[in-house]
Amino acid sequence: MRSNFNSSKNWSMNKHEIFFAVGPSQFLGDLGGLNREGTQKSIVDLDWSSTRIGGGLGYRFRFHPRWATSTQLYFALVNGADSNTDEIIRRSRNLSFRSPILELSQRIEFIILANEKRGARYGLGKGMRTKADMLYIFTGISGFYYNPQTKINGSWTNLRPLKTEGQGLPNGADEYGNLSLAIPFGIGFKIAIGEFWRIGMEVSYNKTFTDYIDDVSTEYYDPAILASEVGQDAVYAANPAIENHSWFTEGMQRGNDQDKDAYLFANIVLTRNITYPKPKRGRRVKWRGRTKF
Structure with missing residues (x-):
């Protein structure tokens, strides 16, 4: 039987699926990057040494030959460090962070190409x-x-309460x-790897509505106010510059607030078809070696 979008109903045998995903994650923001000035948080500025891992699970509903929708819960770690680059301004700035990403997504999928045929059970039948x-x-x-964090005295410390750019202060x-x-x-x-299983790969670029996944966005704040209002940990986290200190003083640029952060997932995806046929009245239906009526 030929499979196409116009006449075949083979797609309806894959209406309901659950899937599991695992793969590398990458951050695209103000920290880290290649040995040059920042490139507006695009994929050409990926710092491969900052690659981390993520994984998740989800449910997909195929409601049309060309359309499906999926719900996914995903957890990943992202990080970045100026110490990974030889570009002098970024390296001297010496900022670093890590953050978990716990994401719940609702997606709409458009199927460009599909080749779907229901094979013979028990491996019988040529070409089936x-x-x-x-x-x-x-x-x-x-x-x-x-939740962005950085290391202070060897311990990971939450950055949001430290108000490193004077958040909420005068x-x-x-x-x-x-x-x-x-x-x-x-x-x-x-692609299919059996009667019920598929394996594949997804690449997802996720553009966010925040510029603070790495706690870096605007300008350096007055260290005296930080010290009195928050404490010395805030002063250090705001400006741990290791050289060229005159470049990183109050009012100087710390990040780029004109472009929001992004993150990238590249996953191996294992999918299980959970669409079971509904038997017609008076007709036997064999399914995985059992007979149903």
Whole structure:
């Protein structure tokens, strides 16, 4: 039986799926990057030494031959460090961070290509191997939790309470929270590895609505006010410059608030089809070696 979007109903045998994803994660923001000045937080500025790992699970509902929607819960770690670059300004600034990303996303997927055929059970029948191959793109909306930290005296310390850019203090930056939104843009493919299983890969670029995943966005704040209002840990976290200290004083640029942070996921995805056929009245349906009526 030929499989196409116009006449075949093979797609309906894959309406409901659960999936598991794992792979590397990357941060695109004000910290880290290549040995040059920042490039507006784009993928050309990836710092491969800062790659971390993430994983998640989700549910996909196929409601049309070309369209599906999926819900995913995902956890990843991201980080960045100026010490990873030889670009003199960024290296001298010497800022660093790490943050968890706990994300709940709702995506809409458009299926570009599909080859879906239901194979013979028990391996019988020439040319009857199950096919469920697919190429798709997706976007959507996600909400996520983040919590930037840096090391102070060898211990990881939450940065948000330290108000490193004077958040909430006189003439300082606006305060930020631990929750934000993002828009994912991605592409994926998958192939059948059995009657019920598929394996594939997805790459997702997630543009956020915050510039504080790395706690860096605007200008250096008055260290005297930080010391009196918050403490010496805040003074150090705000400006740990290791050289060229005159470049990093009150009112000087600390980050770039004209472009929001982003993160990147590249996942191996294992998918399990959980769409079971509904037997017609008076007709036997064999399913995984059992007979149902």
